[in-house]
Amino acid sequence: MIAELDILSEWIPEQMHPGTIFVLENAGQIGEKEDPYWAVLSCPNCGTLGLITRKQIAGLMPVICGSQKCSAQFFIRDSEIVVRKPF
Numbered sequence: 001m002i003a004e005l006d007i008l009s010e011w012i013p014e015q016m017h018p019g020t021i022f023v024l025e026n027a028g029q030i031g032e033k034e035d036p037y038w039a040v041l042s043c044p045n046c047g048t049l050g051l052i053t054r055k056q057i058a059g060l061m062p063v064i065c066g067s068q069k070c071s072a073q074f075f076i077r078d079s080e081i082v083v084r085k086p087f
């Protein structure tokens with residue numbers, strides 16, 4: 001699994017390699033008021049794209065990959081991926 005995030009400043013789908021993050025242009029305006037969607041993240045393990053929320057990007061909530069074939073769970077700490085330890 002990739003250990004560091006790559007931040008994309010422009011939405012270029014071909015460049016969404018595993019571990020790439022793109023902050024939404026309307027970050028904070030969609031999703032739940034308490035914890036709105038903030039960015040698109042390409043899973044650092046498998047590359048599946050998923051929306052992540054403000055709390056996830058702030059490292060307060062774990063990111064869980066949406067792919068059924070991947071069980072990646074991790075926290076974002078600044079621009080690093082910290083694998084969530086199994087309980």
Ligand SMILES: [Zn+2]
Nearest residue numbers: 043046065070
């Ligand atoms: Zn994944």
